Amino acid sequence: MFEPKTMPYGSWKSPITSDLIVNGSVGLSQPAIAGDGIYWVEMRPSEGGRNVIVRRDVSGAVMDVNPPPFDARTRVHEYGGGDFVVSDGAIYYSNFADQRLYAQLPAEDPRPLTPEADFRYADATVDVKRRRLICVREDHTAAGHEAVNTLVSIGLDGLNDGGQVMVCGNDFYSSPRVSPDGSKLAWLTWNHPQMPWDGTELWTGDFRADGLLTNTQRVAGSVRESIFQPEWSPGGTLYFVSDRSGWWNLYRRIADGEIEAVTELDSELGVPQWIFGMSNYAFDSADKIICTYYERGISQLASIESHTRKLQPIDTTYTDISFLRAASGQAVFRAGSAAEPPSIVRLDLNTRTLEILRRSNNLDINTGYFSSPRAIEFPTKDGLTAHGFFYPPQNPDYRAPGGERPPLLVKSHGGPTSAAATALSLTIQYWSSRGVGVLDVNYGGSTGYGRAYRERLKAQWGVVDVDDCANGALYLVSQDEVDCNRLMISGGSAGGYTTLCALTFRDTFKAGASHYGVSDAEALTKETHKFESRYLDGLFGPYPEKQEIYFQRSPINFTDRLSCPLIFFQGLEDKVVPPNQAEVMVEALRAKGIPVAYVRFEGEQHGFRQAKNIKRALDGELFFYSKVFGFELAEDVEPVQIDNLR
Numbered sequence: 001m002f003e004p005k006t007m008p009y010g011s012w013k014s015p016i017t018s019d020l021i022v023n024g025s026v027g028l029s030q031p032a033i034a035g036d037g038i039y040w041v042e043m044r045p046s047e048g049g050r051n052v053i054v055r056r057d058v059s060g061a062v063m064d065v066n067p068p069p070f071d072a073r074t075r076v077h078e079y080g081g082g083d084f085v086v087s088d089g090a091i092y093y094s095n096f097a098d099q100r101l102y103a104q105l106p107a108e109d110p111r112p113l114t115p116e117a118d119f120r121y122a123d124a125t126v127d128v129k130r131r132r133l134i135c136v137r138e139d140h141t142a143a144g145h146e147a148v149n150t151l152v153s154i155g156l157d158g159l160n161d162g163g164q165v166m167v168c169g170n171d172f173y174s175s176p177r178v179s180p181d182g183s184k185l186a187w188l189t190w191n192h193p194q195m196p197w198d199g200t201e202l203w204t205g206d207f208r209a210d211g212l213l214t215n216t217q218r219v220a221g222s223v224r225e226s227i228f229q230p231e232w233s234p235g236g237t238l239y240f241v242s243d244r245s246g247w248w249n250l251y252r253r254i255a256d257g258e259i260e261a262v263t264e265l266d267s268e269l270g271v272p273q274w275i276f277g278m279s280n281y282a283f284d285s286a287d288k289i290i291c292t293y294y295e296r297g298i299s300q301l302a303s304i305e306s307h308t309r310k311l312q313p314i315d316t317t318y319t320d321i322s323f324l325r326a327a328s329g330q331a332v333f334r335a336g337s338a339a340e341p342p343s344i345v346r347l348d349l350n351t352r353t354l355e356i357l358r359r360s361n362n363l364d365i366n367t368g369y370f371s372s373p374r375a376i377e378f379p380t381k382d383g384l385t386a387h388g389f390f391y392p393p394q395n396p397d398y399r400a401p402g403g404e405r406p407p408l409l410v411k412s413h414g415g416p417t418s419a420a421a422t423a424l425s426l427t428i429q430y431w432s433s434r435g436v437g438v439l440d441v442n443y444g445g446s447t448g449y450g451r452a453y454r455e456r457l458k459a460q461w462g463v464v465d466v467d468d469c470a471n472g473a474l475y476l477v478s479q480d481e482v483d484c485n486r487l488m489i490s491g492g493s494a495g496g497y498t499t500l501c502a503l504t505f506r507d508t509f510k511a512g513a514s515h516y517g518v519s520d521a522e523a524l525t526k527e528t529h530k531f532e533s534r535y536l537d538g539l540f541g542p543y544p545e546k547q548e549i550y551f552q553r554s555p556i557n558f559t560d561r562l563s564c565p566l567i568f569f570q571g572l573e574d575k576v577v578p579p580n581q582a583e584v585m586v587e588a589l590r591a592k593g594i595p596v597a598y599v600r601f602e603g604e605q606h607g608f609r610q611a612k613n614i615k616r617a618l619d620g621e622l623f624f625y626s627k628v629f630g631f632e633l634a635e636d637v638e639p640v641q642i643d644n645l646r
Contacts, residue, residue: 004399009406009435009483010626012398013634015365016433018618021426022046022611025361030277031332031344033325034086038332038357039065040344041072041083049609053084053091053104056357070110071096074122074276076138076149077531078576078606081275082123082174085133090156092133094121101133101154113154117141119162121154123174123276129182130211131156136173136276137163138530147530151176151187153211166213167205172196172531174276179232183207186219186230186238193534193542196273197417197447197454199223202230202240219253220244226451228270229279233306234286241270241280243451250281250291250304262309268294268448271322272417282326284349290314290331292321294448297375297387297419299335303349316354318345320423332357336423338372361426368396371432373422373440378475380444384456386468387449389420390476391428391438400435407629408482410469410509411440412491412498416461416539417454419447430618434634436625437482443468443498461539462505462521462553465498470508485510486629490621492516493577493606497555500585504555504562511565511628513621516574516606519556519581522547528576556581559588565595567624567640569617571604590643597624597642 027043038056043049051073053065066072074080074094084093091104092113099120102110113133114121124135132153139148151173152163167173170189174196177186183206190200201221205213220242221227228241228248239252239262248270250262263269269280269291281291281304289304291311299321301314318335320342325332329349336342344358373389380386393406400406409431413420420440428438442448443465445457456464469489477484489512491499496517503512518524525536525543540549551557566589568582582598589596599620601613608614619637626633627645 004397006401007398007435007634008631009393009400009404010629010631011634012393012395012433012435014369014395014430014433016369016426016430017635018430018615018637020363021361021430021618022615024363025426028334028342028344028358028360029323030081030083031323031325031334032084032086033327033330033332035089037086038344038346039084039086039091040332040334040358042358043609045609045611045614051083051096053093054358055091062358065091065104066093066095066102066110069097070102074120075099076120076122076136076276078529079275079531080122082136082277085124085126087126087128092124092126092156101135103156112159113156114162115159117162121163123176125176125178126156127153127178127182127211130207132211134166134176134178134185135163136176146533149173149530164211167203167216174273175230177230177232179236179238180234181236184232185213186232188221188227188230193537194223195417195535195538196228197226198538199225200227202227204238219257220251220259226270228273229281231281231283233283239281239289243270246451248293250289262289262304262306263291263293263311265293265295265311266450267300268450272415272447274415274418278322279324280322282324282331284326284329284331288349290324290326290347290349292324292333294419297389297442297446297448298422301347314347314352316347318423320421336360336421338422338424339367339370341424341426363426366396368394369433370394370424370429371438376439376472376475378472380471381464381467384444386441386443386472387446388439388441388472389422390481391432391440392481393432393435393437395433395435398435405480405483406435406437407486407488407625408437408439408473408476409625410473410487410489411438412443412465412469412489412495412502413440413446414491414493414495415447416443416445416457416465416494416498417447427618431622434622437476439472439476441469441472443472458538459541459549461536462497462501466501466506469498469502470506473508488512488625490515494518496577497521500555501553503564503566504558507563509564511625513567513569513624514582515569515608515617516571516577517568517582518577519554519585521554522550523556523581524577525550527578532576556584559585559592562589562592562594565624565628565642567597567599567621567642569599569601569608569620571601571606571608573602573604574606576606593644595628595642595645597640599640
C-alpha cells in the first residue's frame, strides 16, 4: 500500500512546474459566433505574448486568422479588449505594433483600413447597411494633451483619414451597437472622474441619410448608476444591465421609453468594464436570452424567457463564466472550475450538452494534485465580513510532520474592483501542491457582492483592502489552519499596492512579493494614462485637494516602516507603474539591511506576457520564500540575488 512521504510544508515535489505552466498555457478571451464559425483570441506566451485570433469551423478544423507578426491587441484605455469583430467572412482587428485597423479575408494578407497616425481603435461593430465599422477611437495626435475619445465610422473598402466622428464631447465611450434594422445606434459614455463601474450613461440616436446621427437621447444612467453591455434584441428592443437596484440586473426599454426590469436578483449580471468587449448575456432568439451572473463570487449560467422574464438555471460544473455569446441554438463562453482550467466552451442549447473547444492548458495532470477552493467569509473591521477562497495544501505524495501548520500565501487581486476567480489556476496549484496554503481574497471593493460591497473602497484604498487581507490571514490562523509565523502576501498592479501597504503599515505578514505594484499614489495620479487618470479621486479623494491622503497612503514615503523581506518583479517598459517606484523601495530595504530582491524584465510592460519572464517570476518568488523561511525546495529553480540574506 502506498504511503505518502513525510516532508515539511513547502518542500513537496510537484508535477505542476513553471515550465509546464508556461509552455503549455495560453490566455483565452473574446469568443464570437459568426456565420458557420466560432472565433476566440489566444494570448500565447510562447510567441512573446502575441494575441492570435483563432477560427473553428463546423467540421471542427481550427486555424489561425492573423499571421505572424500581426498581434490582435488594442491599446485603447491601455487595457484593451474588443480587439476584433467578424462580418461576412471578414475579420477586422487592431494590430498591436502600429494600432491600425486591418481587414483579414480568407487566404489574403492583412489589409490596413486606417492610416499611419497616432490613433487607437477598439470595440468595433459592423454597420452592414452602410459597409462600415463603428468603433471607439482614441486620438493621441495632440502631443502634451490628454487623448481624445470619440465614436467614429470607418469604411470597409479602404484607407480613409482615420474615421468620421459620429459622437464626441465626453471623456469616454464604449459599446457602440447598431440595431438589427440598421436605423439606430446605442452606446455608453461617461466623464471624469467616474469610472464605468461608478456611473455611465446609455444613449441612442437615429441614423440620418448621410450616416450621421440625429435625435440623440439619454436612455438610462447617471453618475450614480453604472450601465453595462447594451444590446439590441432580434426584434429591436434595447436591453442593458444596470446596478440601480444595488445589484447589476438586466433591464429593457419598452413602449414610450419606459424601463422594465427583466431580472431582479441579489446577484451581479455585470462586471467592471476594465476592458472592452465583455458580455454576460446574449440572445439565442427573440424569445430566449442566455446569461451568466455572479452569486457570492460564483458564476451561474441561466436562460431567460424574454416574454415572461422567467429565469431558468442551466446546470454546469463551471464556477467562473465570462465572455458569453449565443446564436443559432448554441452559446459559447470562457469557463473554468476548480478542476478545469479556463476554456472556450460550446453549449448546445437544445440538448444542453457541453463541448470544450480549447483549453488554456492541455496538460494531463492527476487531479489529486489539485486543491479545491473553499469559500470563506471572515470578520473584518467595523463589524463587517469579507470574502475569499482558501486553497489548503494538497499533494497525494506527501504529508507534513505532525503538528506543523503550513505557510500561507495571501493573494491580493488587481483592479482593485476585480474578483478572485474559481477557475483552475495552475499558478495557485503550483503553490498548494508544494505545501503552501493560498488565500485568494475578495476584499471590500471586489466585484460579485453588490454595489455596496464594491463601494467599501471609496476613499479607503490602502485601508479596507489591507485590513481584509490581514484579517483573512488571521482568521485562518485562528482556525488553526496555517502558521502565524509564515504569512506571506503577493499581488500585481493594484494588488501589488495592497501588498506593499500591508507590509509597510501592518505587521501581520512576514514576507511578500510585489509584481509591478504601485508604491507612490501621488505619482500614479500624475503619470498614468487617461483611463485611470481620475480613478484615484474615488479611491483616495480629488487631487490635489486630498494630497495629504495620497502621501499618507503611499508606501514609498514610509520605507522606514518596512521590516520584513520583500521581492519585486518589474517590467522596465511599464508606463502605468514606472520602475522607479520599485527601485526606491528596493534601495531603502538594502540600506536597512532587510532581505530584498529585485528582478527586472526588459521588454515587459504592465504585466508579464513572455513565457520566460512568467516562469522567472513564479520560480523566483518560491525561491525567495524558501530562503527567507528556511525550507528546502524539492527541485532546483533558478536562484535570484537576495541582498542582506543571512
